[in-house]
Amino acid sequence: MRLRRMCGAAVAALLLAVGGTTARGDFLTNLSVVQDTVPGGLFRYTYTLTNLASSTEPVSLFQLDVSTDANLQSITNTLGWDVTYSPGSSNITWTSAILPDFTTNDLAPGASGVFSFQTIRGPSAQPYLLVGNNPVGPFSGSNEGMISGPSAVPEPSSASLLALGAAGVLFARRRLARGAR
Numbered sequence: 001m002r003l004r005r006m007c008g009a010a011v012a013a014l015l016l017a018v019g020g021t022t023a024r025g026d027f028l029t030n031l032s033v034v035q036d037t038v039p040g041g042l043f044r045y046t047y048t049l050t051n052l053a054s055s056t057e058p059v060s061l062f063q064l065d066v067s068t069d070a071n072l073q074s075i076t077n078t079l080g081w082d083v084t085y086s087p088g089s090s091n092i093t094w095t096s097a098i099l100p101d102f103t104t105n106d107l108a109p110g111a112s113g114v115f116s117f118q119t120i121r122g123p124s125a126q127p128y129l130l131v132g133n134n135p136v137g138p139f140s141g142s143n144e145g146m147i148s149g150p151s152a153v154p155e156p157s158s159a160s161l162l163a164l165g166a167a168g169v170l171f172a173r174r175r176l177a178r179g180a181r
Contacts, residue, residue, distance in 0.1 A: 026056040027132040027141025033148050035123050042073070043123065045149060046116040049130070051107045057132030057141050058106030062115060063093040065127045070150040072117040079113040080105055092117065096133070106133050121150035 030050040038044045051059045062081075066072065068090050075083050077094055085092040094115055096106045107113050126149030132141035 027143060028052040028055040029059060029130050029143050031062075031128065031130065031145075031147060035148055038118060042118040042120060043150070044074075044116060044118045045123075046114060047147070048112055048114050049107065050112040051109050053110035055109040055132075057134050058096075058104075058108050059113075059130055060096045060104065060106045060133040060140075061093065061129070061131035063091055063129040063131075064147070064149055065091045066119070066150045067121050070119045070121045072119050072150075075117045077113060077115040079107060081113075104133070119150045123148040124151035126150070 028051070030052060032048050032050075034046045034048075036044050036046075047062075047064075049059065049062055066089070068088055071087050072085055072092060075085060075092070077083065079094075080097060081094040082097050083092065083094050096104045098104055125146040128145060128147050128149075130143045134140045
């Protein structure tokens with residue numbers, strides 16, 4: 001039994017020393033969203049991206065998946081970043097711009113930026129990606145997760161099931177109402 005424990009410990013140490021990976025703890029960001037409605041029946045999504053002061057890399061890219069029929073409008077950001085989006089696209093991407101002096105306007109540690117757009121689509125959880133720009137090495141940090149964004153149109157089968165369920169509820173209510181008389 002003692003030999004097994006010693007072998008297990010030796011294998012674990014070898015894996016950590018040779019083939020183990022360490023988590024990057026130096027690209028630290030926070031992304032939040034406020035969603036509200038605006039005239040015309042549109043939904044406005046406003047994302048605040050904060051690169052925490054303890055982060056060692058600036059942020060250079062923010063990408064958000066959206067429904068292909070979201071038809072995003074009034075796309076803005078407070079950083080002067082370039083935006084890549086066209087109707088029918090499955091994502092919107094903001095990237096820091098390369099300035100005339102060949103510097104960038106990356107989001108520095110301790111700074112925040114605001115990104116927004118309007119759409120006909122209501123909210124659902126959507127994947128996002130944030131990418132850092134490591135100025136001294138070959139690897140950049142990245143953070144990804146889920147955040148509220150424009151939803152996809154329900155599939156016809158999902159819409160049919162929803163309609164069938166609603167009809168069932170109405171039928172049950174009608175039957176109960178007749179039984180109560």
